[in-house]
Amino acid sequence: MRSLLPILGFALAALALALGGVALVVGQDLRFIVLDNPWWLLTAIIPLLALAVRAGLTPRPPTMQFSRTRSARSLGPGLAARLAHLPDGMRLAAALLLAFALARPQSSRLTDRVEHEGIDIAIALDLSESMEADDLFPNRLEAAKEVIDQFIARRPHDRIGMVAFGAHASTVSPLTVDHGVLRQLVRRLQLGSLDGSKTAIGAGLGLALNRLKESDAATQVLVLLTDGVHNAEGIDPDSAAAEAKERGIAVYTVLIGRHASGQSVDPGRLERIAGLTGGYAYTAEDQQALVTTFQDLLDKLERSTIAGEHVRAELFFLFLWPALLLLLADVLLRSTRLRRFP
Known part of the structure; x- marks a missing residue:
């Protein structure tokens, strides 16, 4: 279960980065975002459960014995080893963002009455x-x-x-x-x-x-x-x-x-x-x-004014695009630098 910690760490880092970008684009605090279909957030449980089950079923990696402790220390983990769980974290962050996009986030501050003039x-x-x-x-x-x-x-x-x-x-x-x-x-x-x-x-x-x-x-x-x-x-x-x-x-x-x-x-x-x-x-x-x-x-x-209905600006695409970019980055890393071999 220890492998869950780095995955969650990377996922939280990617999620924070994506949400920071959303806040920057929207130009307002995230607390002004409302969800039109909040029940879709429950889908976020699925990737979390899948990750927990996977971690429980994954066998411990084989160990190597060294005659001298100094030799073991000199073989410390490299960059690839330190980032081994990055793709999993990015995939988890993408799944959470997709769940948020399905919940149809909208801006409450941008709520306005649509009006146009016409005859x-x-x-x-x-x-x-x-x-x-x-x-x-x-x-x-x-x-x-x-x-x-x-x-x-x-x-x-x-x-x-x-x-x-x-x-x-x-x-x-x-x-x-x-x-x-x-x-x-x-x-x-x-x-x-x-x-x-x-x-x-x-x-x-x-x-x-x-x-x-x-x-x-x-x-x-x-x-x-x-x-x-x-x-x-x-x-x-x-x-x-x-x-x-x-x-x-x-x-x-x-x-x-x-x-x-x-x-x-x-x-x-x-x-x-x-x-x-x-x-x-x-x-x-x-x-x-x-x-x-x-x-x-x-x-x-x-010109006569015609009033329309109250509408809120749709923001789901601000969560959808970061999710798709994270999935793309996940695929690229798994097939190149962080590729895993049996």
Whole structure:
């Protein structure tokens, strides 16, 4: 049983070194660490019992007799002999650290309430045939997709949904915070994916309002981007605007492209929709005006605070990594300098 003492000594030294590193990283006293699953600490008993059983079953090493005491003393233990129990100690320390990691240590000092600012936004994009006009580069649709992509990227905390409309309306994405997927969907939008022979602004507004029914945010916004006039059957844009007003949803309209006299365009209706709902009506005749429009829209949109749950910073990895390093060092020592032979 005497062999247990050096093993425990090395284990305690390695454990103290690892815990010192944890305290240094956390930047606080270890007493501020709490355990989410403390019962896992009982697994630390297993390596201790295994070590005790092993020590009890290990036979005493053979002895050598010397005729002179001076000769025996001159053959004192070397460095390898003094460190013979180091791998066992490191293995025991690693097992204890793993037990502590399983108990899910967390920092009580770092407990905080997660909050972020955001609103829910629905975007309705026109996919009618006139969006192929090249007065914006390379055409109206591609220019619109580019500014919408940048808009989404600059609203990281908002839930954003999107619908597209031509002769009828279709959902591109429900409200989501997965902006990576949403931006991919925006980039894939192409003319011809919907019947673009007409412009159903009312249907686009109506479907976008339906997407916002999924929202419980205090602030909800609808952004309508079109280059034409409502000329399809179905929902009347003014009726959709009245519903938006009743629900407290601000509608921001963007009329894109240069329109000569006689072309099918109704800026007055877009201004009426925006004014009724407390939004704003923009006109973007060129690329720079479109970029400026969305920049101004970003500045106008307020942010509402959304509170999350209380959380604690997870610290298990601060015990897991030292354990893995100790096990690696154990393997290296056993296969090199402190290798044992039968």
